[in-house]
Amino acid sequence: MPSEEIPRRIDRQRMNMAELAISEAIAVTETVGADPRLTDAVVLLSAARDSVADYVDGVPIRRGVTIEAAPGPAHRIAQLNQLREALEKASNSLELAVNAIRPIDEPVAGRRPDNMAVAVRVMRRDLAAMTTSVQLQIDKVFNNG
């Protein structure tokens, strides 16, 4: 597997100083506590890091980072769909994580790879249950308005 397959922007070894600093800010923010405003801060910081990466990688796009919450069934369905897509994306990434763990045959910082794979599979199972719940709610809003 050539290293070129791994995007530069998600490889800490190849991030620039600004991307590393923002990553550190995200990690510190995560330790502050559990609050929607802190989650917003993490999402905004992630968008900032993506924007720096766009500049470094020469990607000519501008990023919108605001989240609009509006009433009404159509907006509710749109928001629920975004939530479902985020959960599915996380689950797909965890499948890639399991695939990366599987061939490793030595402990990773003292942790057995097979135990790590089991833990990730449990996370995927939990995400699948959440995704099903969200889809049921989408169907309910769609049918009842």
Add this chain to the structure above:
Amino acid sequence: MSDKRQRLTALAAAIDAATAALDRAKAELHAIEDRNRHIMLGGKGCSEMAIDVRGITNELHVLRHHVNTELERGTANAE
């Protein structure tokens, strides 16, 4: 780059991508709850599901820390 290091780097990238997606999911859950407090998702409110998502994110942070430690150890050994 050794095969193990490539696998660890790919694992780190997958964990980061999953974490970013879960952060986005948490933001969506909070946004939904701001306007629709009555919405239940599988018998849970949005804030309860956000706590569950945060639990997974925390587990991923621990996993990422293990991967970082192993990558840094590999770098130190190579030097």
